[in-house]
Structure formats: structure tokens, C-alpha cells
Amino acid sequence: MMHTDYKEDFPLLLHTDATGVKVAYLDNAATTQKPRQVIDAVRTYYERYNANPHRGAYAIAMQVTEAFESVRSKVAQFIGAPDPEHIVFTFGATDGINQVAQSYGEQVVGPGDEILISVAEHHSNLLPWQRLAANKGAALVYLSVDRLGCIRLEELAAKLTSHTKIVAITHVSNVLGGINAIREIAAMAHAVGATLLLDATQSVPHIPVDVQDLDVDFMVFTAHKMLAPAGVGVLYGKKDLLKQMEPARVGGGIVEEVREQRVRFLDAPMKFEAGTQNSEGIIGLGAAIDYLEAVGMERVQAIEHRLMEYALKTLAAVPHIVLYSTGDAANRTGIISFNIAGVHPHDTATILASHAVAVRAGHHCAQPLMAHLGVNATCRMSLYLYNTEEDIRRLADGLSTVREVLGLGT
């Protein structure tokens, strides 16, 4: 059975460099490391049953088809979807949002309509709507956010109108880490007849998420931020919405019948999966879900919460630190954005890299939020279940050297 020292399962985290140092990996909001269970699942696929799913009659083609579809069921069960027909495999969260915007958005948004998003959205949940609004003569309306990147329900109530067709909101801000009140947001959106798309990229890997409990209409997330390979994502949609949507991409594998001048598509979810799918990635995602379920998502959340309490306390004691997501560890995941006063975040991240501490520096694909915070860029540390207090201590120790390296005193 599994260790409680989860690092033991992650070969990259155990690897020592030429100087005998292991990386303190604190960039999990960007991508997570892969446990050997996932690596083994992908290797077994390559070595034992690599074939194109849904196409061949031979044994390994049937084996991959069965494995592929069993992951669809696993995903459905993991996020509380009623059945696997609600689960569309995509190439990532960005791909999922683009598909909804180009297909469903195309159908329901018209001139004078409104699309409501928050200022904390990742560019992937902003640009598809910005383009749709521009193409349709609709308005892209923004909600401001609080210190943790959460929208305020009073402002939402004020900005929801009969013109609001789509509300697209992140579950958890990738910069500030706060958890939005999705159940309430969904009810309010539905009350004016709007459709809610939830960007669950930063939530599904870290907290229990149940699509029926939250009552979201669409939900997207990506596999590589939850222990699985890159190039795979999931789009969940309510059945009538998926039924109504035309495929944004057309090609092989999605048709019932093609004639020279017309086509009849398969039903959802197959009609959205044109082209050969990323089977190895999907099989890796299945193994990642097995791993997370063996730990338990409540436990994943509890581990991160405990680490966050330690991180907030430890980082607050670093001289010259500026914390952007202030407060205690309640109602947030393991993300902290910060800067060292007088130091550009890229310099901070470079100096941390020399201590083999991995954090992200930049605008985090959230430039409107950076403008809202009044900064060009920040450093961001983000946790996952395998992190330890030692990782956080190494971050704090590295940060304490930054100003000295730059000749700014201590």
C-alpha cells in the first residue's frame, strides 16, 4: 500500500543533482510531478497495448478501447457526473473552454448580450470569451475579486441581467488561491437563465469537486496539473447542452455517416473527439485518479491545508516579503503569491533556482489580475500533497538571501 511520505512515489522528487541536492518543487499550479504509478501505466500501455482506440478488431485495439472508456467512467465517478456520456476528452482546459466558446457560445450569444467573467481569470478563460464577444457584438463584463481572488456575490447579483448568457468563472484563482462559492454562483446564474462554465483547473486536483452538487453546466480541467501526462483535459457538460452543441472540430472518429455533401455525427461525447486521441495520456489520467482516490481528496485537501498554515507563518517571517494573498489558510488551496520588496520576481526566482527551489515568476497568464493588484508580476509558490515543511523552509531560506545577492543589503 501507499506510503504517507508521498515523495517516495515521485522519481523526479527523489532525484539528486550533481551536487547531491533534490529539488524543492513548489510550482504545482503550473504542472505537477508524476508518480511512478502513472509512469508505469503509460509504460505498460506502450509496451503491451498501444493501438488506436475505437478502430481495430484485434485484441490490443479492443484492450485500449476498453481502457480508454474505463477512464471516462472513472473521471465521471471522480467528479460526480451522472454517467460517462457527460465526459468529453479534450487536449487540455484551454481546449475545452475554446470548444464551448466556439460551439455553444456561438449558438447562444448574440448582439447586446453579455458574458460575465472575473478579473482573476487565467487568459484561457478570458480570451475565448473576449473573441466571442467581439465577433458577436456582445459585451464582456468583469467582476472584481477580493484578496484571495474570489468574486463577491453582491457584485455578481448586480451584474447578472437578462442579457447575461454565459458566466465563466474559475473555481480557484491560479494566482491567489481562494475558492469561489460555486454553488451560490450557479444558482444565481441560473436564476437569470445564464449558463455557468466552471474552470476547475486549480480545484479538481486539490479539493473534492462534485459537478451535480455544484450544479455547474460546463466544467473543464486539465490532467497534467493532477499527476497525469500533459495534452489531456476533460470537458464535463450537462447532457442537453452537449446534445445541443455542434462539434467545434470535425474529422475522423466522430461520425455516424458521411456523404459527399452532408454528415451525421455520433452522439456526445464521441462527436467532440475528432482525430486520434491521446490514449497514453488518458490512461495516465486513469492511473492518476486511482492514486488520488487511494489517498482520498479530503486527505489531499487536509495535507495542503496543514502545509499552508505552516507556509503562511514561515513566509510572513521572511524580511522584506510582500504577500499578495494575505490572511489565514481558510477557504483557499495551497497557492501564495509574493514579492521581495525592491526586487523583480524573475530575479527572485533565479536566485531561488540556485538553491534548487522551483517557483513560478511572471504574470501567471493573468495580466488583468496583475493590473488589478497593481503589479507587473509576482512570484508564486504552489503546493501539492507531496510537499513537506522542509520544502517551505528551503523557500524561506532562499528568499532571505535575495536582497544580499542583488547588493541591496539584507
Place this chain on the structure above:
Amino acid sequence: MGCPPYGRCLALELSDLYSQVIRDHNRSRHNKRTLCDPTVTVPGKNPSCGDEIVLSLTLKDGIIEDAAYTGVGCAISEASVSIMIDLIRGATVAKASELCHLFFRMIGSESLTREELEELDEAVAFSGISRMPARVKCATMAWHTLQVALQNASP
């Protein structure tokens, strides 16, 4: 076995990256100001971080009489623009173009002659930056912006 995933063995020593000359220019800010009546003003952007500096030149009879910048960047990009301005102030447009060319050759790991390196003066502080690929754009942003400014100035 190659480098470890976090590239620690590839990295420059911190003391080489943040050398005395780079630290001094980053702190001094003597070229960070607004010119009264610039001939040409060009924004330079580093899309990977969203940083922007604005370079202004005052030209007279083919000579860069003055140059300055505004905006925010990391220590590497602000030091690079400051060192560049010290180098081109008083130079002809042709000379500044030549320095651009030299700088890019150095960043591209070409070996320069001693005379060429002397021409680049303090800008040789960035000669090792190619060993830190993530920071190359920080060092070159100023010089790319200068190229555009020189093109705009002499149509």
C-alpha cells in the same frame, strides 16, 4: 546522464549573473528618466513576463545626443538598458547599430576579438547569459528596442 531536471548544473554562478557591474547599474538608475524632447520613443516588451521599458533617444545630425529609459524590468533588463545607454550616448547612429550587432553576436556565443569586446565595454557583463536561457530575453530586450528606435529614426 545529462543535467538534472531543474538545470542546476547549467546555471551560471549567481555572482557571475549578478556581477558588481550589473548590480551597480540596477541600483544607480542614472539613465532612468524622461527626456524633454526626444526624437524617437520606442516601447520594448518582454512577453514572457509582461515587463515593458520605454527607450527614448534625442538625435541631432546623426548623433545620439542623449538617451534614457522609463518602465520596470528585472535587474538584468534594467542593468542591460542602463549599460547600453552609457555606451550609445554621444555615438553616431551607425556606431550604435554596429554595437547592437556586436552585442547579439556575443549573446549568440560567437567568439569576439579583444577589440570587439572592448567596444562593448561593460556590456560584456552579459557574455555568459546564454548559459541561462530563461534570462536571455531580459538582457536583449534593450538592444532589440534600440534596433527598432534606430530604424524609426532613419527611415
